[in-house]
Amino acid sequence: xxxxxxxxxxxxxxxxxxxxxxxxxxxxxxxxxxxxxxxxxxxxxxxxxxxxxxxxxxxxxxxxxxxxxxxxxxxxxxxxx
Numbered sequence: 001x002x003x004x005x006x007x008x009x010x011x012x013x014x015x016x017x018x019x020x021x022x023x024x025x026x027x028x029x030x031x032x033x034x035x036x037x038x039x040x041x042x043x044x045x046x047x048x049x050x051x052x053x054x055x056x057x058x059x060x061x062x063x064x065x066x067x068x069x070x071x072x073x074x075x076x077x078x079x080x081x
Contacts (some may be wrong), residue, residue, distance in 0.1 A: 001056060003051060013027065014028065030045075030046065030049060033045075034046070
């Protein structure tokens with residue numbers, strides 16, 4: 001994932017617009033970024049973003065398990081057999 005640095009005032013305006021729309025800042029920005037795409041391209045962009053978030057979550061989970069030893073001896077389902 002990439003990070004974007006914006007002036008605080010711009011972030012405040014974006015957050016306010018997202019809140020007014022009842023969505024998270026990330027969802028708001030994704031909507032703005034994909035607004036001009038045709039439906040198949042927009043769907044592909046959302047799917048790619050979801051896969052990237054999933055990969056990040058899996059990596060974070062793996063780091064947490066390796067640091068704490070949690071999950072050792074457990075199967076993928078999370079229960080001992």
